[in-house]
Amino acid sequence: MGFLKRILRSTGGDETNEVLSPGSFETLSEEELQTHMGINTYGVFELTDAIRPSYDLQVVPRQGYRFDEYIDDVNNVRTPVLMASATRRQLMELFLDLIDALGDVVDVVLETSHHSNGHHQDLYREHIDMPVLKSILLEHEDLLLNDGCTGIAVINPSKRQEVQLDEHKLLIVYGRPLEQFEQRLIAGDVYPDEKIKFITEAEHVHSSSESFYDQFNILKNRLGMDSDDYAGAC
Structure with a gap:
């Protein structure tokens, strides 16, 4: 399973660096934790190996x-x-499709x-050709799918638009207009759901x-x- 990094979120989805307790993982035996980490499907939705919801399923993916x-x-x-959650088998294809809308150089x-x-x-890299980037990402x-400590964002500064595949393996699009990205999600069988809750909106564990x-x-x-080129810690 590797090492686990427990990150708690408020129910409103705001990130916090504080360690809140007690959490649903703190009272689990090693066997219970291993069993929970081994569950990767909820209905027809399949998680990557990067993250698991709270043991008491405050949010069902x-x-x-x-x-x-x-x-x-x-x-x-x-x-x-625009925030989206997609099952494992579609996630990478959707991400590559979304970033394609950003342009030729990002x-x-x-x-x-x-x-x-x-x-x-x-860590930043400016001005990379989209075909080269997509090849490297593949x-x-x-x-990118299974590490709970790695996230990536692709940005077109001139359009003021950004597409993320974050540590939680959520797809997040910033900027306007969002219609083209919305159409690409729908084409990938990801549909609007005003009541959807994401895994970040409750306690969860990264792997x-x-x-x-x-x-x-x-x-x-x-x-x-360059490993020294970073924007600091949050």
């Missing part, structure tokens, strides 16, 4: 998307957001929380390993990212 809004408190700027951000006590670092599909950490460093080098 399912496929769908809804709209949200990101508010920059400093500048009071509101940015529309910027890339790799997010890592390996060995960082719940914080994360962002080579590292296992890492990773030293092997994934090594793979992350290979991907970082393939993308030409």
